[in-house]
Every structure is written in C-alpha cells, then in structure tokens.
Amino acid sequence: MRLEVGGTTPIAHWVYALVAPFPTIPDGVAQADLSAAWAGTLETGPFAGLPLKMDAATYGALTQLWGPSPVAAVEILSPEELLPTSWANQPSWAIIPFEQLDPQWKVLQIEGISPIQKDFDPAAYALTLEFGLGTDPGVAITPLSNRDPDKFTDIMMTGVTALVRGTALTMERKGVLYPGEDIRPLTTAVDIMHVNNEIPFTPDCAFPKLEYDKLVFCSDVRYLDLLLDIGTDVMELSGDHFGDYGPEGTLYTLDLYDEVGLPYYGGGRNLEDGRKPYLIEHNGNKIAFIGCNAKGSHYYAPADETTPGAVPCDFEWLEGEIARLKEAGYLVVMTFQHVEYYSYVGQPDLVRDFGRMAAAGADIVSGSQSHQAHGMAFVDGKFVHYGLGNLFFDQYLFCENAVCDYAFMDRHIIYEGRYISTELIPIRFIDMARPRPMTPEEKAWFLGIIFEASGWK
Numbered sequence: 001m002r003l004e005v006g007g008t009t010p011i012a013h014w015v016y017a018l019v020a021p022f023p024t025i026p027d028g029v030a031q032a033d034l035s036a037a038w039a040g041t042l043e044t045g046p047f048a049g050l051p052l053k054m055d056a057a058t059y060g061a062l063t064q065l066w067g068p069s070p071v072a073a074v075e076i077l078s079p080e081e082l083l084p085t086s087w088a089n090q091p092s093w094a095i096i097p098f099e100q101l102d103p104q105w106k107v108l109q110i111e112g113i114s115p116i117q118k119d120f121d122p123a124a125y126a127l128t129l130e131f132g133l134g135t136d137p138g139v140a141i142t143p144l145s146n147r148d149p150d151k152f153t154d155i156m157m158t159g160v161t162a163l164v165r166g167t168a169l170t171m172e173r174k175g176v177l178y179p180g181e182d183i184r185p186l187t188t189a190v191d192i193m194h195v196n197n198e199i200p201f202t203p204d205c206a207f208p209k210l211e212y213d214k215l216v217f218c219s220d221v222r223y224l225d226l227l228l229d230i231g232t233d234v235m236e237l238s239g240d241h242f243g244d245y246g247p248e249g250t251l252y253t254l255d256l257y258d259e260v261g262l263p264y265y266g267g268g269r270n271l272e273d274g275r276k277p278y279l280i281e282h283n284g285n286k287i288a289f290i291g292c293n294a295k296g297s298h299y300y301a302p303a304d305e306t307t308p309g310a311v312p313c314d315f316e317w318l319e320g321e322i323a324r325l326k327e328a329g330y331l332v333v334m335t336f337q338h339v340e341y342y343s344y345v346g347q348p349d350l351v352r353d354f355g356r357m358a359a360a361g362a363d364i365v366s367g368s369q370s371h372q373a374h375g376m377a378f379v380d381g382k383f384v385h386y387g388l389g390n391l392f393f394d395q396y397l398f399c400e401n402a403v404c405d406y407a408f409m410d411r412h413i414i415y416e417g418r419y420i421s422t423e424l425i426p427i428r429f430i431d432m433a434r435p436r437p438m439t440p441e442e443k444a445w446f447l448g449i450i451f452e453a454s455g456w457k
Contacts, residue, residue: 023456028109035066065424152414163220165210170431192282201219272358333359336369349372359380426446
C-alpha cells in the first residue's frame, strides 16, 4: 500500500498554516497570490519576491498537490530553523503543519480563511491536504486529522472597564447595552471572555455626572447587564477603584457576582479569597487566571486577612503559585493592575514585573490597567502585552492626540493544553462609551505604531 496526497482511500486530513513573524501587518493573502508565489511569479503585494519557507516534509507534501516549485520560490529549512530565520529576515512567510504553530507566528488568512478561526471549514481551505492510500484496503478507515475542533479553547483578554461618568451618561441616554453593540459578535463568540471591571456596584449609586475631578466611582446595578450581554465569563477585580465605596460596596459587588454566577479573581472578600486563581477546564484544556495590583496600597484599598478589596502583588508568592499551577497542568494567564502610563512604549517597571511573571512560567501576561495601549514582547516565548487600553471608559478625545481612543482585545488560542496563537483585535471608540473594531486601514496604521513601540520595526 502506498500513501499519497489524494489517493483512493482517505486516511488523514492534514491542515497546514500560512504564517509570518508576529509583527506582520497584513492579515492574509488571496489564494491566487499563494499559487503565484509557489510558481515563482508573485510580483505584487507585501510578500512579492519572497521565498516561501518550509521544512522538507511540508515541501514534499505540497509538491504532490501543486507540482514542483522553482528553486528560488521556496526555501527549505529544518523545523527548528523556520521561526528564528523568519524573524531575522522580515518580511517573510512560511508554511508549517498546524501542530507546529507557535505564538511568535502570525497566522495569515487565505481568502479570509484561517485554521485558528472558530468557524474554520477545512474543506474550503487551500492548505488542507488529504492523504490517502493508493489502493483500497478492504476495510473502513476513519480519517485522522492534526486539527480537532473539540480540542480548541479561545480566550479574549481586555483592558479597563469603568462604567462611570461619560460612559454611564451615554448608557443612560442610549441604553445600557449600547456600548457593547459593535464588539458583541466577537466577545460572545469566544469560549472565555475576560473583563477587568474596576468599579463597585452599589444599590444607591447617584445618577452619573461628567466630573473629571472626582475619582471616587460607583456603577448602577443595572449596568451589570452590559457585562453579561457581551458574554463575560470571568471578572478581574484587581483595579484601583474596587474599594471606592468601602467594604460595604465591595462586598455588595461580590454578592452580585455570586448571584449571577460570575467567577472572579484578583480581588475578593479577603486576601485569601482574592488570591485564589480562577480555574477552568474546557475541551481538555486546563487554564488558570491569576492577578494582582502592583501600584502600592496608597493608590487603592487592598484586601487583607479580614478586609475585602484588590489583591496586592507579592511577587515571591506569585512565583510559587505559578509554579504550583504549572505543575498541576494548567496554562497560566497572569494579569496586572499597574501604573497607568500615557505612552505606547512599555515602561521599565512594567517590563521588569511582567517579565518576571513570564520567567516564572506564566504563559500569557496581560496588562489590564492602561488607558493608552502599550507595546508587547515575547519573553522566553511567552506573550507579554504591557497594556491593552480601555474597553469601556470615557476617555474619547480626552488624551493628547486622542491616543486613548485606540485599544486592543487580544484573542488567545489554546489547543491540546498548549498556547499556540494570538490574534490582535484593535478597537476604536466612536464616543465616550462605545468601541468598534478598526477598519483594515486603521488597523494597519495602529499596528505599525504598536510594533514600533515594541521594538519590532
């Protein structure tokens, strides 16, 4: 019996990914461009004239499908060489088997289709190869695949939520659910939606006013409907303002979350409660969320042995806890409330503290604190985003050069217990309450700024 691409009897459907180094701006290519690149005739677009990098096994499989490629059109490297060589020679692109995905790659779409999409259809994708036997084995065979949708989990991480002041006024005028209407299709599609709500809910919260000199906040209980409507699955409570209305407001908010079944971490009824990681198992993937506030207790009301509030960062304790979670088989998502800088560049104390948690073993380190989006980094292969910017907060046209109008939602993909990819979703505010996904042109402009701030351009 002979194994070949196609074949009389399918035995495997193997998915490959078209990838580029993570700080690549284009989201994808047309199938005709990929075909032209294989033929050595691609003359336009961001990858024109660049060889397709791949390993020898991938080249052998694609040759059976497309025929041989001109020598100059393909660069054969070992699997271990593909990623560092591509990063060292940007722009570049490559084709790899799905199981070799790494967060330091950006997965490119082909005709709008990508294997990290939830609604991925392998039959409609140019890089799904069907391997089969050249003869009929005489028995029924269930084809294997290297991509099983039942082993996927995706997580959406977000930045600052504060349903107060101008955001709250807009909600009162246009409806409680109004701020989430443009992003809701994205936030409700993921398996785990993270929100960092910094503000306590109180039953007697006064009608909102646009008072920028007032920094003691509460939210009307009705506003919780917005967070539920966008599909919030886990709430981070490490924010500066969680204790603004004293222990009573904090405990009332925690009771409210318990009542609607909304788990939380990074803050709690006392230090022990707030330190507990949020643990979830989904499609066989074990994921732990852990977080803290690194600003110092004079900025916020910290939890202690008997007092509710946000959890202060104890880095030695965190290192031990992350090690414990990793030993138990969890993929660790570490989030920070930290100093708010109005800069695209991650500042030295952020680089130090976020890097320390990545070095301790956290797979993803995400900054929930920033009002202006920051750059990002890979630390020992771990993804670090120093600040995502606002999700819901009233800084529309407030910051110099409107820098607080732009932010990120980060979609992270987990497969078979391994963090394999991140999709950056830039958003832009249209008023004091409502963000929308950026247009392709806006996204290209913004990613250029962020990648430069990350030291990648």
